[in-house]
Every structure is written in C-alpha cells, then in structure tokens.
Amino acid sequence: MAALASISSSVDSIDPATGDVIGRFRVTPPSDVPQILTRARRAQAAWAEEPLRARCARLRRLRETIYERRQEIADLVTRESGKPRVEALFADVLVSLDTAHYYATQAGELLRTERVPHHNPAVKAKSGWLHYEPYGVIGLIAPWNYPLAIPLGQAIPAVVAGNAVVLKPSELTPWCGALVGELFTHAGLPADLVQVIQGGGELGAALIQAGPDKIIFTGSVATGKRVAEACAHRLIPCVLELGGKDAMIVLADADVEVASSAAVWGSFTNCGQACLSVERIYVEHEIAERFSERCAAKTQLLKLGPGSDPHTEVGPMIRPGQVERVEAQLREAIARGARILAGGRRRSDLGPCFFEPTVVADVDHSMRMMQEETFGPVLALRSVADAEEAVAMANDSAFGLAASIWTSDSRRGRRLAARIRAGAVMVNDVASYFGISEAPHGGRGASGWGRTHSRLGLLELVQVKYVDVDRVPHWPKAWWYGYNEELGEAADRFLEFLFAPEWRHRWRSARGAMRAVFRGHRI
Numbered sequence: 186m187a188a189l190a191s192i193s194s195s196v197d198s199i200d201p202a203t204g205d206v207i208g209r210f211r212v213t214p215p216s217d218v219p220q221i222l223t224r225a226r227r228a229q230a231a232w233a234e235e236p237l238r239a240r241c242a243r244l245r246r247l248r249e250t251i252y253e254r255r256q257e258i259a260d261l262v263t264r265e266s267g268k269p270r271v272e273a274l275f276a277d278v279l280v281s282l283d284t285a286h287y288y289a290t291q292a293g294e295l296l297r298t299e300r301v302p303h304h305n306p307a308v309k310a311k312s313g314w315l316h317y318e319p320y321g322v323i324g325l326i327a328p329w330n331y332p333l334a335i336p337l338g339q340a341i342p343a344v345v346a347g348n349a350v351v352l353k354p355s356e357l358t359p360w361c362g363a364l365v366g367e368l369f370t371h372a373g374l375p376a377d378l379v380q381v382i383q384g385g386g387e388l389g390a391a392l393i394q395a396g397p398d399k400i401i402f403t404g405s406v407a408t409g410k411r412v413a414e415a416c417a418h419r420l421i422p423c424v425l426e427l428g429g430k431d432a433m434i435v436l437a438d439a440d441v442e443v444a445s446s447a448a449v450w451g452s453f454t455n456c457g458q459a460c461l462s463v464e465r466i467y468v469e470h471e472i473a474e475r476f477s478e479r480c481a482a483k484t485q486l487l488k489l490g491p492g493s494d495p496h497t498e499v500g501p502m503i504r505p506g507q508v509e510r511v512e513a514q515l516r517e518a519i520a521r522g523a524r525i526l527a528g529g530r531r532r533s534d535l536g537p538c539f540f541e542p543t544v545v546a547d548v549d550h551s552m553r554m555m556q557e558e559t560f561g562p563v564l565a566l567r568s569v570a571d572a573e574e575a576v577a578m579a580n581d582s583a584f585g586l587a588a589s590i591w592t593s594d595s596r597r598g599r600r601l602a603a604r605i606r607a608g609a610v611m612v613n614d615v616a617s618y619f620g621i622s623e624a625p626h627g628g629r630g631a632s633g634w635g636r637t638h639s640r641l642g643l644l645e646l647v648q649v650k651y652v653d654v655d656r657v658p659h660w661p662k663a664w665w666y667g668y669n670e671e672l673g674e675a676a677d678r679f680l681e682f683l684f685a686p687e688w689r690h691r692w693r694s695a696r697g698a699m700r701a702v703f704r705g706h707r708i
C-alpha cells in the first residue's frame with residue numbers, strides 16, 4: 186500500500202483504537218485538481234464510447250477483485266475506522282460487493298433507452314424516446330464512517346453509467362480512500378477513470394471549484410451547506426446525503442425482545458456513528474418500562490474494545506473530539522432531567538476514543554441530544570402515550586433521513602410509515618435497507634436531497650435526454666404560421682375535441698378540429 190512517510194504536506198491515517206499513526210499520505214495540492222479533472226475528462230470520453238455491456242463486464246471484474254481481497258479490505262476498514270471486523274465485513278464489504286453485482290447485472294436494463302408513449306392525439310404521429318447519457322466527471326466527497334461502502338456505492342454506478350470519478354475521501358480515512366482507487370485499477374478499469382485525491386475540506390472545496398459535472402456529497406449538515414453554496418455558485422448540480430436523527434417507534438404490540446435487540450444494535454453499530462443510527466426511541470407507555478430494562482440489560486452485555494478483537498461488539502469512536510461532543514450532550518440531558526440506565530462513562534483505560542454504550546431515559550425535545558445528531562453510542566428513550574404522539578414526536582425534527590416502526594400489525598405499520606417525514610421507513614427492522622441495492626437512500630429537510638443506490642441513485646448520475654422523431658416528416662404542423670380566423674376557429678374546435686366534458690360534444694368538434702391539420706394557407 187502506498188503510504189508515504191515523512192512528507193510535510195501529508196495526511197495521517199490514525200488507528201482510533203490506539204491513537205497511533207499507521208500510515209501517511211501525500212496531500213494533493215489544490216492547484217493539481219484542474220489537471221486531474223482534465224485527465225478524468227480524457228478517460229471519460231473513451232470510456233463512454235464503450236458499450237454498456239462492456240462496462241458491466243468490467244464491473245464484474247471489480248466485484249471479483251473486492252471478493253478476492255475481502256479479508257485485507259476488512260482489516261484495513263477496521264484499523265482505520267475502528268469498527269468491529271464483523272461490521273466491516275457486513276456493512277462495508279458486503280454492501281460494496283452487492284452494489285457491484287447489482288449494477289453489473291442490472292445497469293443494461295436500468296439504462297436502456299425507453300420509449301415514451303404519447304397520450305395526446307395531436308402528437309400521435311411522433312415517437313418519443315428517453316436516452317440516458319453520462320454527465321462526464323462526477324466529484325465524490327465522502328465521509329469517514331463507511332469508508333468503503335459509501336465511496337464505492339457511489340463510484341460504481343457513476344462508472345457504469347459512463348462517467349469518470351474524482352473521489353475525495355475523508356481525511357480521517359485516507360488509506361481506505363486510496364484502496365478504493367486501487368481496487369478499480371486492480372480490476373483493470375482504464376487509468377484516470379477513477380482518481381483519488383487526498384486532503385481535507387480545502388481540497389473538497391478545490392474539487393468543486395475545478396468544475397466537475399456533478400457533485401455527490403456525503404457528510405455533515407454544516408459541510409453540506411457549504412458544498413451546496415459552492416455548487417450553486419458554479420451551477421453544478423449536487424446530491425447531498427447529510428446527517429440523520431432517526432426515530433424508532435415501538436408500539437405496545439411489538440415483540441419487546443426483538444425490538445430491544447434492534448434498538449441496541451441500531452444505536453451502537455459503528456459505535457453509533459452511522460447516518461442511519463437509531464437516535465431517538467419513542468415507546469408506548471404500556472411497555473416502556475420493560476423495554477427500557479431490556480435495552481439496559483442487553484447494553485451491559487456488550488463488549489467494548491478494539492475492532493480487531495473478534496469478540497468486540499462496540500469499537501472506539503473516531504476521534505477524541507467526537508467523544509467530547511457526546512459527553513457534552515449527555516451532561517446537558519442529565520442536567521435537564523434525563524436518567525442514565527447503562528454506561529455513561531469514557532473509558533480512557535482502553536484508548537483515547539472509547540466511550541461506554543449508554544442508555545438514557547426520560548429525554549425530551551428541549552435537549553440538544555434530541556435535536557442535534559449525536560453520532561455516538563447513545564440509546565435515548567422516551568415514553569409516549571400512543572402512536573399519535575410517537576408520530577408527532579418523530580416528525581418534530583429538522584432531519585428526515587429514515588425511521589422505523591415496531592409492531593406485530595404490519596398493515597398498521599405501513600399506514601403509520603406513510604405519515605413519517607423521512608426518506609425511508611422500515612417496519613420491524615432498522616437501517617438494513619442501506620444494504621438493499623434496489624432501495625433508494627436519501628433524506629428530506631436537513632438530511633439533504635437527491636438519492637443514492639437503486640435505479641433512482643443511478644439516474645442521478647446520468648443526464649436524461651428526450652429524443653423525438655416525427656413519423657410524417659413531409660407534413661407541416663397544424664400550429665405553424667399562416668394564422669387567420671379559420672385557424673383560430675379550428676384551434677378552438679381542437680380544444681373542444683380534446684377536452685370538452687361531454688363525448689357528444691367532442692365528436693361534433695372532430696371535423697372542425699381536422700381543418701387545422703388540413704388547412705390551406707401556410708407559410
């Protein structure tokens with residue numbers, strides 16, 4: 186791996202479990218970005234010429250490469266992001282493999298030129314088609330928390346659609362970012378088609394400044410606003426995948442054992458540092474006490490430690506600053522009356538970034554913990570009178586990424602899901618839709634705009650072109666010049682023919698309407 190030592194302008198890869206520097210990468214000078222884009226444009230022009238089937242075949246090779254190197258990939262993701270190795274395999278490797286498989290096998294169908302049938306008799310002599318064309322160069326600006334699944338989940342559909350990619354990974358996971366580029370090279374994709382640039386926010390800003398054809402940004406709300414502004418300034422379209430404050434609604438008829446396991450996993454997977462983390466739990470009053478007890482008891486069983494230990498269930502947070510943020514939210518919540526049922530302490534004995542998985546009850550919406558993204562190992566509970574109050578609480582948030590509803594009545598679950606303001610709602614599961622390649626991912630409100638994954642995510646990476654072919658090329662159109670009273674009269678009959686409320690009336694107008702088509706005076 187190309188970690189470079191002793192370069193002054195460098196970005197460090199740090200193991201969050203120990204705080205040790207494990208690699209060092211040269212920062213890409215912002216002044217190099219325009220040239221990088223030029224190379225990407227050259228590579229893209231040739232790539233877009235390859236038939237879609239050939240591009241899909243190359244993706245299958247990428248899938249094989251990821252599969253062959255899966256152990257090495259999981260080790261690196263664990264080392265650099267801190268997550269337990271099982272989570273690196275499930276959330277990063279599996280999602281990446283399935284994304285490659287999905288688009289390699291489905292892109293042909295998903296991007297096929299589509300016929301557009303016309304309903305209006307006035308344009309029946311035309312045939313319409315939708316063509317999907319690549320944008321050109323897609324700029325990907327990625328976060329650190331799923332350092333493989335997120336950039337690959339976006340780069341793979343970008344490439345299959347005929348684009349080139351310039352990826353700026355998070356400065357907290359530069360090694361994983363470099364690996365993404367290397368996987369494409371190893372799989373035999375053309376040079377410069379997927380390029381990785383290394384650095385912090387200023388390099389992300391330089392990437393936008395250099396003028397890619399679209400930006401797919403994933404990260405915090407604060408950075409997302411800056412990205413949106415910079416893109417607007419240059420009229421670059423962008424997708425924003427931002428933070429979440431996902432609600433979990435537990436109704437009285439839910440299976441308490443299963444729902445409490447889901448709450449614990451959903452709150453602590455990736456040490457709570459997932460956009461789809463369960464951040465707020467609203468439990469119906471009748472089962473609230475039993476549910477809270479089960480959550481606390483299960484949390485106390487979790488093993489905290491380095492992700493490389495196969496028994497570890499909760500790893501370190503990414504950096505000490507993130508631990509401090511969680512501590513500050515907890516302090517404020519407790520001062521306002523919240524109760525800690527489990528955890529609640531920093532574990533400096535284990536390393537610089539460890540914090541116990543923590544269960545907090547009696548939270549309310551005046552607390553920062555219920556308003557801002559926590560992005561840490563906190564399970565926050567609140568008892569509610571009924572489903573109505575739970576829905577109102579779930580919707581009382583600036584965020585709108587995802588939510589879940591727990592009930593043994595799945596029809597009721599779906600009815601309530603329709604009332605939740607979110608990009609996705611799961612009934613009787615949390616977060617796992619992120620691994621369903623057919624499921625679109627994206628938010629509302631402060632959680633961003635646009636979609637990744639699925640057909641909708643693929644369509645974000647193409648320009649839609651409508652092509653219209655007239656089947657009677659020698660016939661001048663009825664609405665062209667040569668205006669006079671006769672044409673005005675015929676136009677009115679035409680409107681009657683199309684839209685008069687009674688059929689009788691419509692048929693009577695048909696002849697008059699045809700005068701527009703077969704009229705004499707034309708220019």
Ligand code: NAD
Pocket residue numbers: 326327328329330331335353354355356384385386387388389390403404405406407408409411412426427428429459460461558560586626628632
């Ligand atoms: P972040 O906003 O700090 O950084 C994200 C990326 O933006 C990094 O690559 C960073 O270098 C870059 N960046 C910073 N300033 C920039 C600027 N001015 N211009 C361009 N790029 C800039 O986020 P993070 O800490 O890496 O990730 C955590 C956040 O991401 C959380 O809020 C989490 O919820 C969110 N997230 C959302 C999703 C989703 O799909 N909705 C997925 C994962 C993470």
